[in-house]
Amino acid sequence: MQGFEHIEEELNAMKEEGLFRSLVPIESDQGPKVTIDGQELIQLSSNNYLGLTTHPKMKQAASEAADAYGAGTGSVRTIAGTFSMHEAFERKLAEFKHTEATLVLQSGFTANQAVLSSLLSKEDVVISDELNHASIIDGIRLTKAARKIYRHVDMASLEEALKASQSYRKRLVVTDGVFSMDGNIAPLPEIVELCEKYDALIMVDDAHASGVLGRNGRGTVDHFDLNGRVHIQVGTLSKAIGVLGGYIASTQSVRDYLIHKGRPFLFSTSHPPAVTAACSKAIDILNDEPELIEKLWNNTRFLKDGLEKLGFDTGKSETPITPVVVGDGAKAHELSDRLVKAGVFAQGIAFPTVPKDSARVRTIVTAEHDEAMLQQALDAFEEAGKDLGII
Structure with missing residues (x-):
């Protein structure tokens, strides 16, 4: 249908810049691990802080x-x-x-x-x-x-x-x-x-x-x-x-x-x-059940400390929201894609959601994660970060 050419041009420009992203359908409940395209991935992008979606x-x-x-x-x-x-x-x-x-x-x-x-x-x-x-x-x-x-x-x-x-x-x-x-x-x-x-x-x-x-x-x-x-x-x-x-x-x-x-x-x-x-x-x-919040914060400290020790820029985070700041939008999305291949779902976020040159992969831990999952995620971040020259 004619009339939307200006929109199509903008979408094409986003694709050329590596900033176009498709919706990602999840095929399971919203747990610490989710199924996407038949693959089980550690979920680090949901806001389900305490795991209450499946309580x-x-x-x-x-x-x-x-x-x-x-x-x-x-x-x-x-x-x-x-x-x-x-x-x-x-x-x-x-x-x-x-x-x-x-x-x-x-x-x-x-x-x-x-x-x-x-x-x-x-x-x-x-x-x-x-x-x-x-x-x-x-x-x-x-x-x-x-x-x-x-x-x-x-x-x-x-x-x-x-x-x-x-x-x-x-x-x-x-x-x-x-x-x-x-x-x-x-x-x-x-x-x-x-x-x-x-x-x-x-x-x-x-x-x-x-x-x-x-x-x-x-x-x-x-x-x-x-x-x-x-x-x-x-x-x-x-x-x-x-x-x-x-x-x-x-x-x-x-x-x-x-x-x-x-x-x-x-x-x-x-x-x-x-x-x-x-x-x-x-x-x-x-x-x-206040122990859920205690577990959330224990997991937060584990992942945050691990990312910082690897040399990632986590900005000024003080909460379970821990950004891995990359800067370039296309590179942030590439980091996200590499993580998926390694079994971790952590979405890249770029302009206009965040200012230009401050694109990041935003991680959020939950009370349902355990240290083995989070260590696997850290290992994936280390490998992908070194391959892309981020760390």
């Missing part, structure tokens, strides 16, 4: 809910799609997060869009870290508020933006809790102190911190003992929680306002019963 209690909760309540809900939350289990889960999640209330949306992406597009007006300003997640960036694009960007985790830059924003009705500072490409943790105590000094609201996206940092995986706010000092927490239910969705944890008034004004909430069908029940069970597991 027996999670699977049982999902199955029982589907049997009892059906495959779907048939409506948006504000009309006929709020089941009692939705509100029960939100109350449990609020207690877990030490906030007045929570509201669950279809994804972490839509949660950020709902907050930023509805809570701010042209009288306000949003101040965002330059490396915040794409969902924050897109949420900011939807708001009528003014916007300022501060240099990545640079508190002097943030303070400059706050000083220059005193004429606005409200100032909202937004940061990732854990930055998804580099694995570093936001300096939240310093951010909170600056926000309190300049009377600003603060919003933290804890997508990669939920289930990973804080007591029982409560996130960066709890990790830094800042409960009650952060106005809005956004997170995901699709990474360490192991299922699907996003949440906003804040005050009851923020919840009530978003129910009436948050367009992603208003115009999207509610989560199926199986999803809600499994998410609720995940909170129970976080409370009851």
Whole structure:
């Protein structure tokens, strides 16, 4: 069909530069090893930090809910799609997060869009870290508020933006809790102190911190003992929680306002019963099985130390997200391809997901890996890295 020639030209250019990638269908469950094209590979690219996607209690909760309540809900939350289990889960999640209330949306992406597009007006300003997640960036694009960007985790830059924003009705500072490409943790105590000094609201996206940092995986706010000092927490239910969705944890008034004004909430069908029940069970597991988080961090240290000893550049990672920074996009993808041949699935990530000349293979360990798997992965990285002249 004619009309898409400009798109085809761009795709062809990506192929010539070695940056075009196809989707990779997985033929098994999302465990520490997965099957791709009939080959069993060590999985180092999923966000399944605690292995909850296949936890027996999670699977049982999902199955029982589907049997009892059906495959779907048939409506948006504000009309006929709020089941009692939705509100029960939100109350449990609020207690877990030490906030007045929570509201669950279809994804972490839509949660950020709902907050930023509805809570701010042209009288306000949003101040965002330059490396915040794409969902924050897109949420900011939807708001009528003014916007300022501060240099990545640079508190002097943030303070400059706050000083220059005193004429606005409200100032909202937004940061990732854990930055998804580099694995570093936001300096939240310093951010909170600056926000309190300049009377600003603060919003933290804890997508990669939920289930990973804080007591029982409560996130960066709890990790830094800042409960009650952060106005809005956004997170995901699709990474360490192991299922699907996003949440906003804040005050009851923020919840009530978003129910009436948050367009992603208003115009999207509610989560199926199986999803809600499994998410609720995940909170129970976080409370009851803290050893999963301990195992996750033991595995993290093992792989991170091994990569660094081999001479790879792992950037400034402080979390289970450990990038192997290569620089050139085509070479990062070639490293990923070599790893697959050696039995390891670790995806290459290049521009525009990360800045040019900072392409990497991003690894994420889980609580389900064992040291034998991780050592096999390290051996594969060593061989491929030396062959490609990376180390």
